[in-house]
Structures are given as C-alpha cells and as structure tokens.
Amino acid sequence: MSDDILVKMRDVWLEGRSDETWNPIINGVDLTLKKGEVLGLIGESGAGKSTLGLAAMGYTRDGVKISKGTVEFDGIDLLTASAAVKRELLGKRIAYVAQSAAASFNPAHKLMDQHVEGPVQHGVMGKGESEEDGMELYRKLRLPNPDQIGFRYPHQVSGGQLQRCMTAMAMSCRPDLIIFDEPTTALDVTTQIEVLASIRDIVEQFNTAAIYITHDLAVVAQMADTIKVLLKGDEVETADTRTMLSAPTQEYTKSLWAVRSFERPLKPAVNAGSVPVVSVQNVDAAYGTVPVLHDVSFDLHEGRTVAVVGESGSGKSTTARCITGLLPPTAGQIMVDGEVMPPDYRKRSKDQLRQVQMIYQMADTALNPRMSIGQIIARPVEFYLGLKGAEKRKKVDALLEQIELEPSQYYHRLPSELSGGQKQRIGIARALAAEPKFIICDEVTSALDQLVAEGILRLLARLQDELSLTYMFITHDLATVRAIADEVVVMKDGRVVEQGPKVEMFTPPHHAYTDLLLSSVPEMDPDWLTNLLTERGVDNIGDAAVDKM
Amino acid sequence: MIWFVAALIGMGAVAWVFRFAGQAATGNAPKFRDMPYGVAYGYVLGVVVLAWLAWAYMQGRSEDTAIANKFFFLRIAIEGFIIFAIAAWVFRLFGRSVGTAGTKKLFRSMPLTASFGILTILIYAIFAIFAGAIAPYGQEQIIPGVAANVIPGGDPTLGGNPDFPLGTDQIGRDILSRLIYGAQNTVGIAFATTVLAFLLGGTLGFLAATLGGWLDQLLSRAVDVLMAIPSLIFALLLMTIASVWAPQLGIPLTFFMVVIIAVIDSTRVYRLARAVGQNIVVMDYIEAAKLRGEGLGYLVFKEILPNATAPLLAEFGLRFCFVFLTIAALSFLGVGIQPPLADWGTMVRDLGGFVNFAQFAPMAATAPLLAAGAIALLTVAVNFVVDWMLQKSSGLKE
Numbered sequence: 001m002s003d004d005i006l007v008k009m010r011d012v013w014l015e016g017r018s019d020e021t022w023n024p025i026i027n028g029v030d031l032t033l034k035k036g037e038v039l040g041l042i043g044e045s046g047a048g049k050s051t052l053g054l055a056a057m058g059y060t061r062d063g064v065k066i067s068k069g070t071v072e073f074d075g076i077d078l079l080t081a082s083a084a085v086k087r088e089l090l091g092k093r094i095a096y097v098a099q100s101a102a103a104s105f106n107p108a109h110k111l112m113d114q115h116v117e118g119p120v121q122h123g124v125m126g127k128g129e130s131e132e133d134g135m136e137l138y139r140k141l142r143l144p145n146p147d148q149i150g151f152r153y154p155h156q157v158s159g160g161q162l163q164r165c166m167t168a169m170a171m172s173c174r175p176d177l178i179i180f181d182e183p184t185t186a187l188d189v190t191t192q193i194e195v196l197a198s199i200r201d202i203v204e205q206f207n208t209a210a211i212y213i214t215h216d217l218a219v220v221a222q223m224a225d226t227i228k229v230l231l232k233g234d235e236v237e238t239a240d241t242r243t244m245l246s247a248p249t250q251e252y253t254k255s256l257w258a259v260r261s262f263e264r265p266l267k268p269a270v271n272a273g274s275v276p277v278v279s280v281q282n283v284d285a286a287y288g289t290v291p292v293l294h295d296v297s298f299d300l301h302e303g304r305t306v307a308v309v310g311e312s313g314s315g316k317s318t319t320a321r322c323i324t325g326l327l328p329p330t331a332g333q334i335m336v337d338g339e340v341m342p343p344d345y346r347k348r349s350k351d352q353l354r355q356v357q358m359i360y361q362m363a364d365t366a367l368n369p370r371m372s373i374g375q376i377i378a379r380p381v382e383f384y385l386g387l388k389g390a391e392k393r394k395k396v397d398a399l400l401e402q403i404e405l406e407p408s409q410y411y412h413r414l415p416s417e418l419s420g421g422q423k424q425r426i427g428i429a430r431a432l433a434a435e436p437k438f439i440i441c442d443e444v445t446s447a448l449d450q451l452v453a454e455g456i457l458r459l460l461a462r463l464q465d466e467l468s469l470t471y472m473f474i475t476h477d478l479a480t481v482r483a484i485a486d487e488v489v490v491m492k493d494g495r496v497v498e499q500g501p502k503v504e505m506f507t508p509p510h511h512a513y514t515d516l517l518l519s520s521v522p523e524m525d526p527d528w529l530t531n532l533l534t535e536r537g538v539d540n541i542g543d544a545a546v547d548k549m
Numbered sequence: 550m551i552w553f554v555a556a557l558i559g560m561g562a563v564a565w566v567f568r569f570a571g572q573a574a575t576g577n578a579p580k581f582r583d584m585p586y587g588v589a590y591g592y593v594l595g596v597v598v599l600a601w602l603a604w605a606y607m608q609g610r611s612e613d614t615a616i617a618n619k620f621f622f623l624r625i626a627i628e629g630f631i632i633f634a635i636a637a638w639v640f641r642l643f644g645r646s647v648g649t650a651g652t653k654k655l656f657r658s659m660p661l662t663a664s665f666g667i668l669t670i671l672i673y674a675i676f677a678i679f680a681g682a683i684a685p686y687g688q689e690q691i692i693p694g695v696a697a698n699v700i701p702g703g704d705p706t707l708g709g710n711p712d713f714p715l716g717t718d719q720i721g722r723d724i725l726s727r728l729i730y731g732a733q734n735t736v737g738i739a740f741a742t743t744v745l746a747f748l749l750g751g752t753l754g755f756l757a758a759t760l761g762g763w764l765d766q767l768l769s770r771a772v773d774v775l776m777a778i779p780s781l782i783f784a785l786l787l788m789t790i791a792s793v794w795a796p797q798l799g800i801p802l803t804f805f806m807v808v809i810i811a812v813i814d815s816t817r818v819y820r821l822a823r824a825v826g827q828n829i830v831v832m833d834y835i836e837a838a839k840l841r842g843e844g845l846g847y848l849v850f851k852e853i854l855p856n857a858t859a860p861l862l863a864e865f866g867l868r869f870c871f872v873f874l875t876i877a878a879l880s881f882l883g884v885g886i887q888p889p890l891a892d893w894g895t896m897v898r899d900l901g902g903f904v905n906f907a908q909f910a911p912m913a914a915t916a917p918l919l920a921a922g923a924i925a926l927l928t929v930a931v932n933f934v935v936d937w938m939l940q941k942s943s944g945l946k947e
Contacts, residue, residue: 020658084583324840353842379841380841383843
C-alpha cells in the first residue's frame with residue numbers, strides 16, 4: 001500500500017430501511033482517493049452517490065447501514081473506530097459541504113461565530129486566530145468585503161456567497177478531505193461559476209482531497225481529476241476525467257454524454273400577419289409596492305416554443321403569473337387569440353381559464369398527494385369538458401397513453417408511488433386534459449436528472465407537433481433552450497433584454513448580458529473553466545460581472 | 550438528606566465500575582466503549598429504582614396489615630401496570646394474527662403503548678354504548694339498606710357485599726353501575742363536544758387560511774380575545790349564566806355546556822387548522838386548482854382537508870382529553886352534568902371524603918379513586934394513541 005492513499009473503501013455494501021425490510025443502496029463499490037485528488041461521483045438521483053459520499057466519512061444517515069466492506073481513512077478503519085476517534089477526525093480532518101448552504105447554517109448565529117466553532121472545538125486554533133484565518137479564507141474565496149462579511153447573519157448574504165462561506169468553514173481546520181454534496185445545484189449559472197472557480201482554487205492551494213458529488217457532467221468535468229459513474233448502486237466505470245469524457249467505455253456513460261445532443265429541427269419563420277396565440281403587451285407588475293416587471297412585451301405564436309431565460313429574480317415566473325392572472329399587472333395587458341383577458345384570474349370565464357394551462361417545476365408540490373393519478377387527471381376532464389363515468393375514464397386513459405404511461409397500471413396509484421419524471425408527466429397530462437392552446441412550462445426539467453429531463457423534453461416536443469400547442473418555456477438552463485426553443489426571450493431585473501429566434505440568439509453579436517449567460521454555462525471540456533477565467537479574469541465572473549452591467 | 554447524597558455518590562461510583570467492567574468483559578465492544586458516563590449512571594439509577602419498587606411491592610404484600618396498608622396503592626399500581634401490559638401484549642398478538650393484511654401490518658408496527666391505548670378505548674366504547682345492558686342496576690336506582698358500603702371486592706369478611714362488587718355510595722346507589730353509566734354520559738358528551746369544536750374551528754380555520762385578508766384578521770383576532778380569558782374560569786362564568794337561562798328556556802343545561810365548551814375549545818382547533826391550512830394553500834396543486842376556476846368548497850374539502858387529516862386527527866385525540874377533563878372538572882365543581890345522571894367528576898366529588906381513610910383503611914379510600922382512575926386511564930390511553938398517530942404521520946422512524 002502506497003502512503004499517499006487517503007481514503008480506501010473496499011467492497012462497500014450499504015442498505016436502507018423501508019417498509020420493514022433492508023433494501024440495497026450500494027452494491028459492493030470500491031473507492032480509492034489519493035491525497036490532493038478530486039474525485040467526481042456522478043449518477044442519477046437514487047444512484048446512491050450521496051450515501052456513498054457520506055460512507056466515506058464512516059457516517060450513514062438514519063435508516064441506512066453499512067452491511068459489508070471496509071472504509072479506511074489514512075489507515076484508520078472508520079467502521080470500527082470508537083466514537084472518540086471519529087469525533088477527532090470529523091470536522092477536523094474530514095469536512096462536509098452540503099447542497100443547501102441556507103439550510104445548513106444556523107440562522108440565529110453570525111457566519112463567523114459558526115466558522116470558528118470547528119477550530120476552537122477541535123483545539124486547532126484560538127478564537128481570535130481562527131477569525132483572522134476565516135477572513136483570509138474569505139479573501140481567498142473572493143468574497144466581497146472579506147473582513148466584514150463574517151459578521152453578517154446567513155440571511156444577509158446571497159446564495160452563492162453563502163455556499164462559499166460554507167466552503168470556508170469546511171476549510172477552517174485545513175482538512176485532508178472535503179466532501180462536496182452538489183454544492184452548486186441550487187445556484188444560477190452565473191453564480192455557480194464563481195463558486196466553482198473558488199472551490200477549485202482553494203482545493204488546489206491547500207492540496208486537499210475532495211469527493212465532488214453532482215449530477216451535472218459539465219460541472220464535474222471542471223472539478224475532478226477522476227470520475228466515477230454510479231448507476232442504481234453499482235459502479236459503471238471509473239477513469240480520469242479526460243479519458244472519461246473523450247472515450248467512455250460503457251453504454252450507460254455514453255447515454256449520459258449523449259443527452260445534450262437532443263435538438264429540434266428549425267421551424268419556418270412566423271407569417272407576418274398571423275395573430276399570436278398569446279401576446280404580452282407592455283406589462284408592468286409589482287409585488288405590493290415593489291415593482292418587478294417593467295414594460296415586458298413578447299408574442300407567442302401557434303405551435304411554437306418561446307423560451308424565457310434569466311437568473312432567479314429576473315421576473316420570468318412573475319411574467320407567467322401575470323399571464324395566468326394570479327398577479328394582475330399594474331399596466332399593460334395580456335391577449336389570448338386577439339382577445340384581451342381580464343387581468344385577475346377570478347374574473348376570467350371557465351373557457352378563458354381552460355386556454356392557459358401550467359406545468360410546475362416541482363411535481364411533488366404540484367400534485368395533491370392524497371389524490372390518485374386517475375382523480376388528478378379526471379378532475380379537469382370533468383370540470384371543463386363535462387365528461388362523466390365511462391367517457392371520463394376513456395379520456396383519462398387516452399391522456400395517460402399520450403404521456404406514455406400504462407393506464408391500467410397507473411390509474412389508481414398515488415403520486416408518492418411515482419418517480420420524479422413520471423410525476424412530471426402526470427403534470428403534463430393534467431394540463432393537456434383541459435385541451436388548452438397554450439401551456440406555460442415553469443422550469444419543468446430543472447428538478448430532474450438529465451436522462452429523465454430529456455425524456456420529458458422529447459415528450460413535450462412530440463405533443464406540440466401532434467396538438468400544435470404553444471409553449472412558454474421558463475428556464476435558466478441554456479442547454480434546454482437549445483434543445484426545445486424556437487424563440488428566446490432574455491430577461492434581467494424584470495426587463496426583456498433581448499429577444500428573437502433561437503438561431504440569432506445563439507450567434508454573436510449578443511447583448512452583453514446574453515453573452516455573460518451563454519458563456520457561463522459549463523461545457524464538457526475540462527479546460528473550459530480555466531480558459532474562461534484567463535479570458536475574463538477572476539474578478540469578472542459571476543455576481544461581480546452582473547453587477548457591472 | 551446525607552443518606553440521599555451518599556446514595557447518589559455511591560451510584561456514581563457503581564456506574565463507573567459498571568462501565569469499566571462492561572468494557573473489560575466484552576473486550577471493548579462499541580456498546581460499552583462509546584457509552585457516555587451519563588448513560589451508565591442512568592442504567593444504575595434504573596436498576597436501583599426497580600429494586601426499590603420490587604422491595605416496596607413485597608412490603609405491600611406483607612402479612613402485617615400496618616405495613617401492607619402503607620404500600621397498598623403502590624401494590625395496586627404495580628399489579629395494574631403488569632396486568633395492563635400483558636393485556637396490551639395479548640391484544641397486539643391477537644391483532645397481528647387476525648384480520649386483513651392491512652390491519653396485521655398496522656399491528657406489527659404498533660408499540661405496546663398504542664395497543665394498550667386502543668384496547669382501553671375499545672373497552673370504554675363498549676361500556677359506553679351498551680351501558681344499559683351491562684350495568685347490573687340503574688344509574689339513579691337507590692337500593693334501600695345498603696348505603697355507604699364502599700368496600701370493593703364483595704368479600705363479606707372484609708366488610709363488602711357480594712351483590713355490589715364495587716360497593717355502594719352514600720345514598721345506596723351501585724358504584725359499578727354508576728361507573729358504567731358514567732362512561733356513557735361523560736365520554737359521550739365529551740365526544741359530541743369535541744366533534745362540534747372541530748366542525749366549528751376546523752371550518753373557520755380553513756376558510757381563514759384559504760381566503761385570508763380581512764376575514765382572516767377578523768376571525769383570528771376574535772379567537773385571540775377568547776383565548777386570552779382563562780378557559781376554565783370563562784366556562785364556569787358562562788355555565789353560571791346558562792344555569793339561570795336553562796330552566797327559563799326549557800333547554801337542558803347539558804346542551805349549554807356542550808356548546809360553551811365547544812366554542813371555547815374550537816379556538817384552539819381554529820389556530821391549528823389555520824396554521825396547517827396556510828402551509829397547504831401555498832402548494833402548487835392549490836394554485837392549479839384555483840387557476841382551474843374551482844370553488845371554495847372544492848378547495849377546502851377536496852384539496853386541503855385530505856392533506857390536513859393527520860395533524861387534525863392527532864389534535865382530535867388530544868382535544869378530546871382536554872374537553873373530557875373540563876367536563877369532569879365542571880361536574881366536580883357542580884355546574885357540569887347534573888345529578889342524578891351518573892358522571893365521573895360528580896362521583897369523585899361525592900365520594901371524595903373517603904380519601905381520608907387512605908392511611909388505615911385503604912380499601913375504603915378506593916371509592917372516589919375508581920372514578921378518578923377511570924378518567925386518568927382514558928386520558929393516558931388516548932394520549933398513547935395520539936402519540937403513535939403523530940409519529941406515524943410525521944414519518945419518524947423508530
């Protein structure tokens with residue numbers, strides 16, 4: 001055994017308890033991590049990547065157990081180690097960065113107080129020394145105002161900054177190993193990039209080993225030296241990043257790589273005289289007295305998809321709320337088929353409501369957990385079309401077939417018995433049940449794994465061709481835009497920055513903001529981040545660049 | 550005092566030895582190796598308490614009546630505890646082997662406390678429903694010549710009467726029969742009151758959550774005002790007023806009591822329903838239903854209510870206990886269920902004087918405790934079931 005091996009997991013089996021039995025989560029995976037190496041763990045949700053990552057710390061969540069195998073950290077067997085030994089290791093030599101920094105910080109204490117807790121508890125540094133070290137780390141992570149930011153409360157800093165504070169906290173004892181569990185998944189592309197850059201920098205500087213868990217291939221390509229692909233608890237393959245990206249050997253890995261190639265054929269230009277299905281005209285809107293939309297105008301034509309892109313807070317979803325009537329605009333109007341819609345949904349007729357349907361981002365909260373799939377889809381069928389009994393059942397069955405789910409198998413199930421992708425399909429079926437002309441898709445794929453998301457996109461594209469539906473597709477993911485959009489509307493701070501057909505939008509020259517958005521989307525090339533940083537300079541990425549506009 | 554401190558310190562030393570011996574004997578097994586000192590102390594403390602209980606129980610069974618009387622109630626408590634535990638265990642075993650796959654699964658995952666609770670509630674329910682058929686005498690029936698024979702057991706050598714297994718009260722009514730009828734009156738009225746409180750509080754709470762705005766403000770502030778007044782005193786005040794009105798209007802006082810307690814308790818239900826409802830109305834499926842153009846009734850009863858059943862059901866059990874105790878308290882104070890109707894609260898008050906016999910004639914002192922025990926047992930049983938349901942609905946494991 002060579003000395004520079006830090007983590008050695010051999011033939012690790014993990015089981016989780018549900019329904020009174022133990023079910024396998026990880027089936028005999030080996031993992032070796034050298035000092036200073038970054039390992040990327042990728043796979044779909046449910047592949048067991050987080051569980052495996054935590055097992056590398058000798059830790060399991062409640063209801064999970066390590067049934068077989070060994071986990072060694074720097075020669076210490078973590079599975080048989082005493083609580084005292086583990087206490088000495090965790091936090092000091094092994095640190096963990098969770099997906100949601102906002103949920104991981106205690107909102108009642110200042111960032112710095114939480115930062116110094118680890119070093120002080122472990123006796124690494126005194127309080128004052130640790131605070132100065134924290135400021136130094138904040139500076140290294142390029143946080144704005146590093147001497148002051150530690151004295152704020154978690155809610156007073158932005159999501160990207162909080163994630164970097166969390167990384168600084170993990171670094172506070174200079175651990176040998178950090179486990180990053182999807183640290184950038186919840187962030188915007190422009191924010192993600194600065195977190196990625198700073199994490200990579202600091203890991204390199206202190207020669208820290210890391211396990212980087214994510215489902216985003218492009219992200220892992222920037223971060224990892226080695227990539228391990230997991231599928232349903234089994235290892236698919238492991239190789240160093242460049243080999244893995246250029247020449248994957250397994251079918252599954254290839255299919256993951258191929259997801260990003262889905263692209264719809266271009267449609268002919270819209271006839272100049274045709275009436276748009278939905279027309280948003282000079283809409284202003286406000287939450288209370290805070291204005292959020294300023295003079296937003298765009299048209300949606302029959303059988304086409306308009307992608308609305310922008311960061312969170314740019315007003316994409318608010319525009320959707322104005323169209324549906326949940327938030328009556330303060331100025332401007334919404335027209336459907338050349339007819340002005342009442343601004344408040346309560347004033348709209350049943351038929352007007354039927355025309356505009358919505359599919360939500362989180363299928364979990366969009367489906368009533370106490371209703372069966374049949375009931376969920378049958379309700380709009382009954383409500384709008386007035387069908388009853390056998391006719392209703394026939395229509396629901398037809399809808400389930402349209403979304404490629406077997407009616408007899410799914411009709412009586414509850415949403416909790418379905419996977420994420422299937423739930424999203426039910427959301428689509430519920431929207432289709434109203435026989436609408438126009439569907440708003442609010443980030444419908446952002447909570448899904450890439451393979452599943454691609455399936456949803458293909459389904460939506462097919463339904464559009466068959467039923468000549470019009471989509472407004474809200475997203476922050478430009479890969480999705482490339483795949484499905486015909487036209488693109490770019491929004492920033494409640495204004496439309498740029499709009500036009502997709503081809504124009506993806507070819508320069510762009511508006512500066514569009515350019516920033518486009519260039520911030522990680523690519524599969526492992527040198528992408530390095531190149532981008534040299535091109536733009538470290539101080540010109542992320543929030544900093546947005547603020548300069 | 551010195552002995553007490555010495556015992557605590559002595560136990561501390563024993564705990565240390567216990568942990569050390571455990572480590573040595575098991576070859577440093579994780580259980581002993583990672584055991585905090587506090588846990589080891591807890592084990593020792595537990596053993597000491599158990600030993601004391603065993604000693605006290607043996608004292609209770611002593612031949613010398615003077616000593617036995619001292620520990621009489623402890624003995625009864627321990628025997629009762631063991632009998633109830635066995636009954637609950639048998640009941641659970643029964644549930645696991647009889648019934649559909651669903652109920653079998655339910656019983657398999659059930660803790661002993663919950664099965665005890667369900668068994669007790671079932672027995673109470675049977676007594677309450679079939680009181681007329683089970684009770685040997687009528688609740689108002691005065692049997693001449695046997696008044697104030699409160700010795701239970703019916704053993705003539707101890708002064709009991711085999712015709713009245715639990716004895717008779719001061720004016721010669723059979724205590725057993727009155728206990729059984731008490732289940733019907735006290736529990737039945739409490740149940741009706743709780744249902745009314747839930748209908749009122751639940752409906753208003755959901756409406757406030759769904760509609761919001763001025764209706765929410767109006768209802769919530771009104772509830773705040775009602776909640777600001779101490780509930781028992783408020784109930785007493787209103788009951789006193791009602792006791793004047795009742796004969797004038799020709800409406801039974803019990804009806805007033807049900808309404809008064811229901812209104813006071815519905816404020817608590819309102820708050821819960823509103824809080825739960827507010828968490829549900831922000832869900833996307835509610836938005837989808839609103840955008841579909843659904844009416845208020847559909848939103849409240851089809852979309853919100855099914856998702857709020859778990860916390861509401863748990864609250865129902867808890868609220869039932871409070872209502873039940875309030876009724877017993879009001880009856881004890883003389884403004885609740887009116888004689889000659891049998892009621893546990895009234896029974897405790899009427900027979901309360903016998904508690905003074907506890908020191909030298911514990912058997913005689915059991916008379917008021919039977920009704921009090923019936924109240925306590927039901928309260929504990931309902932709480933066990935509620936705890937279990939809460940745990941199930943919150944998805945906590947183990």
